[in-house]
Amino acid sequence: MTGVRLLVGTRKGAFILTADGKREKWDVSGPHFGGWEIYHLKGSPADPNRIYASQSSDWFGQVNHRSDDGGKTWNTVGNEFVYEGDPGPHQWYDGTPHPWEFKRVWHFEPSLTDPDTVYAGVEDAALFRSTDAGQTWQELPGLRGHTTAASWAPGAGGLCLHTILIDPQNPDRLYIAISAAGAFRSDDAGQSWTPINQGLHSQYIPDPNAEVGHCVHRIAMHPSRPEVLYMQKHWDVMRTDNAGDTWHEISGNLPSDFGFVVHVHAHEPETIYVVPIKSDSEHYPPDGKLRVYRSRTGGNDWEALTNGLPQEHAYVNVLRDAMTVDSLDPCGVYFGTTGGQVYASNDAGDNWTAIVENLPSVMSVEVQALP
Amino acid sequence: MIRVRLPHHLRNLAGVGPEVTLEIEGPVTHRAILDALEARYPVLRGTIRDHTTHERRPFLRFFACNEDLSFESPDAALPNPVATGAEPYIILGAIAGG
Numbered sequence: 001m002t003g004v005r006l007l008v009g010t011r012k013g014a015f016i017l018t019a020d021g022k023r024e025k026w027d028v029s030g031p032h033f034g035g036w037e038i039y040h041l042k043g044s045p046a047d048p049n050r051i052y053a054s055q056s057s058d059w060f061g062q063v064n065h066r067s068d069d070g071g072k073t074w075n076t077v078g079n080e081f082v083y084e085g086d087p088g089p090h091q092w093y094d095g096t097p098h099p100w101e102f103k104r105v106w107h108f109e110p111s112l113t114d115p116d117t118v119y120a121g122v123e124d125a126a127l128f129r130s131t132d133a134g135q136t137w138q139e140l141p142g143l144r145g146h147t148t149a150a151s152w153a154p155g156a157g158g159l160c161l162h163t164i165l166i167d168p169q170n171p172d173r174l175y176i177a178i179s180a181a182g183a184f185r186s187d188d189a190g191q192s193w194t195p196i197n198q199g200l201h202s203q204y205i206p207d208p209n210a211e212v213g214h215c216v217h218r219i220a221m222h223p224s225r226p227e228v229l230y231m232q233k234h235w236d237v238m239r240t241d242n243a244g245d246t247w248h249e250i251s252g253n254l255p256s257d258f259g260f261v262v263h264v265h266a267h268e269p270e271t272i273y274v275v276p277i278k279s280d281s282e283h284y285p286p287d288g289k290l291r292v293y294r295s296r297t298g299g300n301d302w303e304a305l306t307n308g309l310p311q312e313h314a315y316v317n318v319l320r321d322a323m324t325v326d327s328l329d330p331c332g333v334y335f336g337t338t339g340g341q342v343y344a345s346n347d348a349g350d351n352w353t354a355i356v357e358n359l360p361s362v363m364s365v366e367v368q369a370l371p
Numbered sequence: 372m373i374r375v376r377l378p379h380h381l382r383n384l385a386g387v388g389p390e391v392t393l394e395i396e397g398p399v400t401h402r403a404i405l406d407a408l409e410a411r412y413p414v415l416r417g418t419i420r421d422h423t424t425h426e427r428r429p430f431l432r433f434f435a436c437n438e439d440l441s442f443e444s445p446d447a448a449l450p451n452p453v454a455t456g457a458e459p460y461i462i463l464g465a466i467a468g469g
Contacts, residue, residue, distance in 0.1 A: 035380055059430040059464045060380060060418040076384065076414040080422045 004326050005070065005368045006344075007051065008336055009038035012360035014053060016071045018370075019355075023332050023346040026355045032074065033065070040321055040364040042108045043070075047115035048368045052134060054105040054120075062104050066134045070370075077134035081105075081122055084141035090124060091153040100124045100144070107321060109164035112171070121161035125152060125178040127190060140190040143176065148195060148212045155179035155215045155234075162320055163219050167226040175229065175244065180215035183231065185244050196244025200233060217260045218320045222269035230272050230299070232262040232320075237274055239299050250299025255286045261323035265348060266331040270298040273325075273333060273349060275318040283317040283338075290314035292335070294349050308352030309343065316341070321364035328369060336362025373404060374459040378431075381419070381462070385412040390459060399454040401433060402445040419462060434461040 006017040006026075013031025032038075036055045044050040053065040053074070062081070065074040081102045089097035103123040111117035116133040126144045128137040143149075143161075152159060160179055167173035172189045175196075182197040200214045215234035222228065231238040231247065236257050238247040251257035256276040265271035272295050278286045285291060290309045293302040316337035326332035333345045340359040343352045373393045382389060393407040402425070409416045420427050425445065427433070432441040435453045443449075452458035 057380065059378070059428065060384075061428055063384065063414070063418065079417045082423060 003370045004328065004332060005043070005048070005370055006334060006342065006355075007041035007043065007071070007364075007366045007368070008342055008356075008359065008362060009041050009053070009321075009364035010336075010340070010360035010362050011037050014038040014041055015356070015359060017342065017355060021328060023326075023328070023344060024353075026344075028356055029071070031360075032071070036063070038363065039104060040107050040366075041071075042110055042366045043368040044110040044115040044118075045112050046110070048370060050110070050115040050133075052108040052110060052118050054108055056104040062102075064105065064134055078130070078136050081120070081126075081128055081137050082139070083126060083144065084139045087124075087144065089150060090159060091151055093154065095153075097150070100126075102126075103158060106160045106162045107164055109166065112166055112168055119164050119166075119174075121164050121176060123158045123160040124154075125159045125161040125181060127161060127164070127176060129190070142186070142190065142192045143184060146184070146193055146195070148181070151212060152178065152181040153213070163216070165219060165221050165226075165229075167221075168223045169226055173226070173243075175219060175221070177216040177219050177231075179217065180213065180234070182212045182214040183216050183219060183244055196240070197247070198245065199240075199247030199249075200231075200238060201236070202234065218262050220262045220264045220272070222264040225269045228269065228298075230262045230264060232259050232274055234258065234280060237262065237299065250295070252295070252300035252302055254293055254302050255291075259318075260320040261318050261335065263323045263325055263333070265333075266325050266327045267329060268296070268331075271296045271348070272299065273323065274302075275323065275335065277317060284315035288312055288314050290316065290337070292333070292349055292352075305345075305349045305352070307350060308345075308354075315339075319363055321366075322362050324365050324367045326367045326369050332367065334365050334367055336365045338362065372456040373399060373407070373453065374456050375404060375408060376459045376461045378462060378464040380464070381415060384414050384418065387412070392456075398446075399449050400446050401440070401443065401449070404449075404460055430465040432463045432465065434463055435459070 003020040008015040013034040015030035039054045041053040049070045051067040055063040087100035092098035107121040109119040120128040127140045163177035165175040174186045177183045184193040218232045227243045237251045239250045240247045259277045289311045292305040316339035323335040331348045336342045338361040
């Protein structure tokens with residue numbers, strides 16, 4: 001590997017940060033799409049020069065871009081997302097029916113093998129796919145057509161489909177997560193879906209066996225062991241060893257089990273990272289100390305990683321798409337904050353450096369290892 | 372010749388200056404202007420009005436001749452100075468947000 005490229009989406013544009021394999025000196029380009037909210041950028045695993053970017057605005061709606069040269073230049077691609085058939089209602093905050101309305105793309109997940117195929121997770125929650133490099137989008141309606149869909153209700157951020165995982169060993173198996181419907185699995189390439197929320201407990205859901213309604217914030221997988229998933233829920237850090245059929249809590253000794261991100265070390269499937277946040281009503285780290293917590297045992301036993309991170313007066317959040325890991329050795333770990341800092345560790349989290357400090361509020365961070 | 376003024380972000384998206392000109396045959400209406408604008412700059416599709424319903428996006432307004440014409444019928448004739456090019460048709464973003 002010759003280096004890495006970080007793709008950073010912020011409230012006011014996208015930034016691209018590059019470094020060589022040492023990951024010590026960084027070049028920053030941007031803002032790309034200055035002034036627009038960039039919910040997410042992600043590169044194709046099959047062609048690192050292919051990058052998809054989701055640009056959103058309350059004024060002008062959704063605009064999508066594609067780069068074919070690693071982010072040097074961009075082309076505007078299709079932005080028409082039409083739900084299949086009559087979308088009907090979902091549940092609104094007050095429990096009343098509310099029409100399904102497309103608002104924005106939260107997350108792009110490019111195919112593992114085909115640069116022209118990319119999934120889009122959207123608000124109001126649905127899964128779309130393009131097979132022509134983003135020019136046109138078709139819904140995979142089996143998800144929104146699930147029998148529970150009329151009962152799905154939005155979280156504070158909206159009814160958003162924010163996580164898409166593709167099983168690298170079985171391309172027909174997909175996982176998605178929706179706030180606040182929960183996690184779902186498909187074993188037929190997205191045609192039909194099963195809620196996978198057994199074992200999750202949410203204070204606001206009286207039924208301990210509720211099929212849906214959980215506010216899942218993020219799911220992570222290690223590619224060598226795709227049946228094991230880690231979840232950061234609204235409260236609780238969870239784990240499944242059977243592809244989501246059942247979950248158990250692994251919050252252990254975390255100072256708070258609320259948070260948004262969870263990620264897995266690139267080479268150690270039992271090493272995971274979270275950033276604890278004080279509570280659902282106070283979205284900043286406990287005690288004003290920005291700490292990444294790492295477990296090397298697949299959960300329950302956590303150690304605070306603080307070297308290089310501010311340990312006083314740190315009242316930022318780390319949003320659900322704003323942490324990632326690279327595939328170099330040692331594994332690089334990266335996250336961005338709502339205060340505009342992007343922190344990097346080139347030694348699996350032992351030490352951290354703020355590689356840029358005054359960006360707009362960071363919404364997403366992805367990384368590409370460059371050949 | 373119809374003159375159309377775009378908000379900053381849409382100018383950047385379309386790669387144009389503050390004002391573009393369009394040729395329209397037939398009645399000059401909101402719909403005719405937006406159809407012509409989107410035909411010439413396809414990247415603007417979906418950014419001013421909904422792809423399917425063609426409803427105006429709620430944070431945008433249409434002004435001309437010092438009048439807010441946003442709530443006129445899409446097929447209503449616009450003032451004659453717009454049709455002659457004496458006055459621009461202004462697409463304006465709401466002043467809101469951070």
